[in-house]
Amino acid sequence: MLQTDEVLSTIRMLHSEHLDVRAVTLALNLNDCASPSADQMCKKVHHKIMTRASRLVEICDEVGGKYGIPVTNKRIAISPASFLLSPHGHAGALKLAQTLDEVATLCRVDFVGGFTALVQKGISAGAQVLIDSLPEVLSTTKRVCSSVNAASRKAGINMDALHQLGHVIPAIANADAANKGFAAAKLVVFANIPEDNPFMAGAYMGAGEPEAAINIGVSGPGVVGSALQRRIAAAKASNRKLTLSDLAEEIKFASFRVTRVGELIGREVAERLNTSFGIVDLSLAPTPTVGDSIGEILKTLGIAKVGAPGSTAAIAMLNDAVKKGGLFASSSVGGLSGAFIPVSEDATLADAVEQGHLVLEKLEAMTSVCSVGLDMVMIPGNTPPATIAAIMADELAIGVINNKTTATRLVPVPGCVAGDKVDFGGLFGASPVMEIRNVEASGDFVHFGGRIPAPLQSLGN
């Protein structure tokens, strides 16, 4: 039976610990918008998105109001744009991106994801058009987000695609030099891209999904961090010893409740939009707000300097406990479902970089046990394309071998060197440019090109 103290603990979670629903993403299949004419295709895309999504923001606000929980981000994710682009070339890609940007503005969503190409085994004509268009598309649109899946457990790692992207990513950043290369933050390069991810910039709608679905990203690390701090303070006050198992248990409880909130909101939004409910993504996504940081949770768990020995083990425990709590709360779990460590979007991580506690290699190690990869990492603007490709290859190899999703969102900041501070503002936060050691030492490896074959683990049948 529920008691008043449980009501009060829910109230505390909702109002003092800033529990929100981080993202409600409407995924839409646009394959039926294909057309021999680019104009016609864009018209169909405009019509379909407006028909299905024009009430998304209003409904999210209504449902959020009813339960007293804000839905922070409302988004749209589409089936891969590359599927529509092969007959239309560069001009068609630009036109589609502009249409998506316009329609996102009309629907009042902050981003539309799915300007996506799947190239893990090879690059199709449509995918090539899309990749080539990225510098112009991402620097001239505001709300379009892109992703490229360049590796998978079944296909291995497409090094040719990564080599191309090693050139494309700095080109995107340079095309948006006035904004310190911010446009590059709207591109994620994946291994094992999830088909139902609600989080940007990597959200897109996969081929096996229904016509439309609502996918939910749950609240951030603030709730989990507060629960841990409260538990530790209570143990101190009563002089009781706490172990890491106790703290893992506390994370599970917090995650259970947070997941339930996400699912409650998601199911009602889906019902009101006459759309199927997809998944709840159990990722803890930080924001630059103080108290909403994965880095702070690591500190609460006793890692005084994020990046110090123990950081990987601590985040592994956090990630696992969040999943265990969330999995029991909902049978519709999917997406990325892992703690994110996006450097600029997490004030404590950015600070750890600035203090020299957290280096690229340690960050990479941490991503082998959590989500999602080298995320929102600023790198020097003059980093050679082959080195960028090799950084991506390393990160994607972690995903391919360990059967998990990994990704990179790298911003080569034009004109900046390691240590320079870059501030993107808002949810994207600020971070120093990270140092890359051993630059220009991976060129020959990358230039071999081809595909790193699918690993032994792919042959599970």
Add this chain to the structure above:
Amino acid sequence: MPKHSLIFLPDDDRGMGSESYYNTVDNGTDREMQHGYVLNVMSLDRPGIVAGVSDAISELDGNIKSCSQTVLNGYFTLIMTFSLPKKWKIAELEETILKTEGLMDCQAMIRPMDSDAPRLADQAQNIFVITAFGKDRKSIVARFSAFFAEKDINIIDLYGDLTPEGEFVLISQIEVDPSHDIRNLQLDLEEMGHELGFTVKLQHNNIFVATNRIRLD
């Protein structure tokens, strides 16, 4: 802070073990004519009151249909519905029950039960929870209850208490007809809270069910 059962749960999943849960008992034995009563008991809290009351009803060959009990600041109160095979005069029935061993210091009030009294289960979709907390002062319950009464909003359950820090906490379940605009109610309540120096939230009941119950319907 004493624990008080507050959140409405649908019929098929009532809680376990607590004397304070809203319980329905129906063993199907009373197909012949029965007479329903509602009993309210108040007393200083001590062990044995529920035992005394239920013993008294057993002695009268009665059957308890539902009951809810709580203790507030050391005072016990119980509301119970039950049926009896014979019709009683109310004053006699009260006297008979209070004569039972162990109930001498209790106050009791009984009235015949109206079988048309509304049951909560029908309105689950319309149940909201209001929580208000702030520095204690006079008229908090009066102001909020007047607000709801004026709008013809029914209070289903109400709990209020002082925290050790001197904060008054008010939690109430209310039944809000769908014709009300929730956003406007929230804004009005927040404004009233602001005037009183209170933080006020109005949220649908299901958020508390979802975050606290293991099994959802």
